[in-house]
Amino acid sequence: MANTATERYVEESARPDSELPGLAERADIPQEYGKAYGNVLLARPVFVPENEIRAFADDLAAVFRLLVALPERCFGGDLDRYAAAIGLPPEFTEVMREGATGDPLLYARADAFHDGAGFRLLELNVGSELGGVDTAQLNRAFLADPAFGEFAARNRLGHVDTMELLAGELRRAGARVTDGEPVVALLEGPGALDEHSSVFTSIQEDLRGHGVDLLLGEVQEVVEEDDGKLSLRGRPVDVVLRYFATYQIAGDAAARAALTRVNRAHAAGRTALFTPLEGALFTSKAALGLLHRPAVRAALTDDERALVDRVLPRTWVLGADGSEDALEYARAHRAGLVLKPGMGYSADGVVIGRDVTDAEWEAALAATAHRDYVAQELVVPALEKVVDPHTGRIGEWVANWGIFVTGEGFGGAFCRALKPEDGSVITYANPGTRGTCVFTFPEEENGI
Structure with missing residues (x-):
């Protein structure tokens, strides 16, 4: 994505005597963050006009409100009909409905591409089990570097600390059950804590820096x-920071019983849950696909249809209800x-049409008869220029933007990036993927 801040950064970092190239390799990042991400960092941050990303976050909030209203507006208030329309198995719907209020908290992260004209929403992940919340540690490490700090001051760069916002949310949740600083337990699904342990210890380290005591465990x-209060290994817990997902609970009797304990303690005001699983009712990509279905579009206002067309690539629901x-x-x-x-994680099951043969595409389409799937219009993202710190050459990368949104608006951002020649699916499962933080800049100050 071309913008003045990026152009200046690339120009300055390409100079032979520049102190900017390879900053990610030199940055003094916190220990646990380094263990989790130190080997997969992009050589530079990415930049975006502040007004643009805040406006997109406002659009995301509006899309979220629209999704939450769909069961009432388009399915007669029948949540089972809505769930069937997006291909949710009944056992998933049952888990998501337990403890539901009908008014889920807005705490979400969009995955988006920028096509050169604006951001386009690929998926909206609703709920607290989000990666990337600890990325502001990298922002701070960059700003501590003298060369980058001078560049940032000159270009009036800024950033939003997502973890600071999360700490505030956890304190608000904890205020229901304690007058002091809450003890928070991050709970994963059964057997899943060790799989991403470095990520969780990085979150733990960052939250501790914001004054929040975080325990790590699994829901069972x-x-x-x-x-009536919950405890984890003998420690009373004021707030559960949920990182377990629906698929980890459904079909597991011990996990299902544990979820009931968590929801019961939350309802009794003894241990608060951040966030209930009802948000997952609106995180499926098939829910976004409904917004393009003619019968649903007919129920939208002109402004709502304009919002959908502005933000969301055309998306078709396939599978049983397609x-x-x-x-x-x-x-x-x-x-x-x-x-x-519809409910995939970490790009599992994603098929890029242009990358496969007709026969492979046909086989992928046949699989939609047995699982919730969507077909989405391919977004061609603008490319980010990055100076290779070892060769000095300027390369081009595709960036997948993770953009957080809360009830207060824009909640920070990070990027995962990949060279086009290394594949089409940007995920850390692809060894070519690199991650970095995002800085905003004031458009009017940069002549845009």
Whole structure:
């Protein structure tokens, strides 16, 4: 994405005597963050006009409110009909509905591409089990470097600390159950804590820097004490920071019982839950696909239709509730589409139409009969220029933007990036993927 801050940074970092190239390799980042991400950092941060990303966050909030209203507005208030329309298995819906209020908290992260004209929403991850919340540690490390600090001051760069916002949310949740600083337990699903342990210890380290005591555990480990409060390994817990997901609970009797304990303690005001699983009802990519369905669009206002068209690439619901017309369209337009599971994680099951043969595409489409899938219009992202710190050459990278949004608006951002020649799916499972932080700059100050 071309902008003045990026152009200046690339120009200055390409100079032979520049102190900017390779900053990510030199940055004095915190120990646990370094263990988690130190080997996969991009050589530079990325930059975005502040007004643009804040406006996109406002659009994301509006999309979230629209999604939450869909069951009432388009399905007669019947949540089961809505769930069937997005392909949710009944056992998933049952788990998501336990403890639901009908008014889920807005705490989400969009995955988005920038196509050169604006951000386009690929998916909206609603709930507290979000990666990237600790990225402001990298922002701070960059700013501590004298060369970058001078560049940042000159260009009036800024950033939003997502972890600071999360700490505030946890304190607000904890205020229901304690007058002091809350003891928070991050709970993963059964057997999953060790899989991403470095990520969680980085979050723990960052939250500690914001004054929040964070315990790490798995949901089945929590015990309900005689007074109704939860404890983890003997420590009373004021707030549960949920990192377990629906698929980890459904079908696991011990996890299901543990979720009931968590929801019961939350309802009794003994241990607060941040956030309940009801937000997952609106995180499926198929929920976004409904916004393009003719019957749903007919129920939207002109402003709402304009919002959907501005933010969201055309998306078709496939699978059990998808129409034959949608499937035929997908069959005929392979090169311009991406096939995605509605409830997929970490790009699992994603098929890029232009990267496969007709036969492979047909096989992928056949699989949609047995699982919730969407076909989404392919977004061609603008490229980010990055100076290679070892060769001095300028390369081009595709950036996937992780943009946080809360009830207060824009909640910070980070990027994962990949060279086009290293593949089309940007995920840390792809060894070519690199991550970095985001700085904003004032448009009017940079002549844009």
